[in-house]
Amino acid sequence: MNFKKTIQLVVNGAAVQRDVEPRTTLLDFLREDLGLSGTHMGCEHGVCGACAVLLDDAPVRSCCIFAVQADDQRVTTVEGLAPKRGQMSKLQDAFCEKHGLQCGYCTPGMLIACTALLAQHPQPTEAQVRDAISGNLCRCTGYQQIVDAVMYATTQGDARESI
Amino acid sequence: MKAAPFDYVRANHVQHALELLSQWAGEAKLIAGGQSMVPMMAMRLARPVCLVDIDRISELKQFQLHSEHVTLGAGVRQSSVENSAELCKALPLVAQALHWVGHQQTRNRGTVGGSLSYADPSAELPLASLVLGANMQLESASGGVRSVLASDFFLGPMFTALAEDECLTSIDWPVWQGAGISSCFEETAIRHGDFAMASAACQLQVDAHGKFTRLSFGVGGVDGTPLVFSDLAVQMHGQSLNEEAARELAHLAVSRSHPGTDIHANADYRKHLAAVLLHRVLLKAYQSACKSFITH
Numbered sequence: 001m002n003f004k005k006t007i008q009l010v011v012n013g014a015a016v017q018r019d020v021e022p023r024t025t026l027l028d029f030l031r032e033d034l035g036l037s038g039t040h041m042g043c044e045h046g047v048c049g050a051c052a053v054l055l056d057d058a059p060v061r062s063c064c065i066f067a068v069q070a071d072d073q074r075v076t077t078v079e080g081l082a083p084k085r086g087q088m089s090k091l092q093d094a095f096c097e098k099h100g101l102q103c104g105y106c107t108p109g110m111l112i113a114c115t116a117l118l119a120q121h122p123q124p125t126e127a128q129v130r131d132a133i134s135g136n137l138c139r140c141t142g143y144q145q146i147v148d149a150v151m152y153a154t155t156q157g158d159a160r161e162s163i
Numbered sequence: 164m165k166a167a168p169f170d171y172v173r174a175n176h177v178q179h180a181l182e183l184l185s186q187w188a189g190e191a192k193l194i195a196g197g198q199s200m201v202p203m204m205a206m207r208l209a210r211p212v213c214l215v216d217i218d219r220i221s222e223l224k225q226f227q228l229h230s231e232h233v234t235l236g237a238g239v240r241q242s243s244v245e246n247s248a249e250l251c252k253a254l255p256l257v258a259q260a261l262h263w264v265g266h267q268q269t270r271n272r273g274t275v276g277g278s279l280s281y282a283d284p285s286a287e288l289p290l291a292s293l294v295l296g297a298n299m300q301l302e303s304a305s306g307g308v309r310s311v312l313a314s315d316f317f318l319g320p321m322f323t324a325l326a327e328d329e330c331l332t333s334i335d336w337p338v339w340q341g342a343g344i345s346s347c348f349e350e351t352a353i354r355h356g357d358f359a360m361a362s363a364a365c366q367l368q369v370d371a372h373g374k375f376t377r378l379s380f381g382v383g384g385v386d387g388t389p390l391v392f393s394d395l396a397v398q399m400h401g402q403s404l405n406e407e408a409a410r411e412l413a414h415l416a417v418s419r420s421h422p423g424t425d426i427h428a429n430a431d432y433r434k435h436l437a438a439v440l441l442h443r444v445l446l447k448a449y450q451s452a453c454k455s456f457i458t459h
Contacts, residue, residue, distance in 0.1 A: 022168075063202075
């Protein structure tokens with residue numbers, strides 16, 4: 001029995017159309033069908049945040065969404081955060097400056113969560129930053145460097161350029 | 164693990180979803196935000212043959228504010244309630260509860276109706292709905308609409324009054340009007356956003372002399388469903404509250420619970436925790452309500 005459905009999404013600004021099995025998660029669709037492996041697989045049951053993407057600008061867990069549910073929606077992955085090829089967003093640059101990553105596994109999810117935060121609150125408090133990343137686990141940094149990176153990004157001009 | 168194969172239909176309106184549920188006779192499941200459903204299916208704890216997506220039905224995304232109650236469509240996103248100043252003002256206990264529901268990323272997809280239908284014994288919205296005495300609207304293709312009070316809706320762990328062919332379509336939340344009203348919601352989890360080991364909630368109203376005119380309180384995570392204590396609450400009418408009375412009330416209430424033991428906490432610990440949290444929310448809300456008269 002072929003349950004495949006045709007879905008259309010806009011991913012990082014580009015329109016895509018594919019046939020997918022309904023059981024394919026948005027995470028698997030992005031990684032396997034579209035080759036966008038920047039979004040990472042952690043727990044695959046909604047607790048670690050490594051799979052975070054923006055769905056119509058809101059941060060969501062792509063492991064907790066079937067791709068068919070995201071039909072007609074806009075997705076932004078970590079690959080879509082840079083303003084231009086060869087550049088980094090202010091936030092990505094800040095993560096480099098402030099050592100906001102070590103192994104890098106949680107980093108795409110952190111960038112997504114923090115990009116969404118800065119879009120809503122361009123000058124967040126540390127408490128707001130911690131709250132924004134509270135759904136993302138990091139085993140390496142102890143979080144302080146991530147918070148420092150976000151706070152540093154807010155001092156570097158209009159951080160909203162990152163979307 | 165990946166989900167088992169299934170067919171998927173997006174319902175355009177409630178009637179369409181109900182017809183599908185009825186057609187598939189128990190083999191179809193509804194999905195809205197999917198924050199509980201997708202992981203359950205990925206772990207193969209749920210294997211519906213057909214998934215009926217109700218997440219794009221605009222009728223279910225509506226909400227209306229009336230003077231005595233708020234009607235929330237079951238498909239209203241948790242984040243939409245959080246971000247609505249008017250909803251938070253009308254339903255302060257729901258606003259407080261939402262702070263503890265999962266994480267921002269799950270609240271951006273999860274729905275009010277989804278959390279209520281899932282009926283996890285430690286979930287926040289079911290507890291809030293019981294404390295406020297919410298009324299659920301259940302619809303089916305054959306039976307039309309029926310109204311079920313929250314106290315009759317939650318029957319056991321992950322088990323509600325919803326029949327196989329029914330969809331929760333909206334929930335009426337009573338709004339308390341007047342002076343001297345306050346509410347409080349607290350829970351303890353291993354990390355913020357994890358499932359609660361125990362939770363407590365209350366909403367109350369006092370007069371200018373600090374005497375209760377209204378009180379409703381409950382605990383979650385310490386039984387098969389959240390528990391509320393209307394008989395104990397009624398006894399407090401006309402009385403005031405101090406440390407001693409709050410502690411006694413909390414212990415008396417929690418003594419009725421039957422918590423379970425798991426790797427996160429054992430039964431005794433949960434009971435103790437629930438009593439501490441309940442004592443805390445009662446005092447906090449009471450003090451805040453009394454204070455509200457001083458600033459007038």
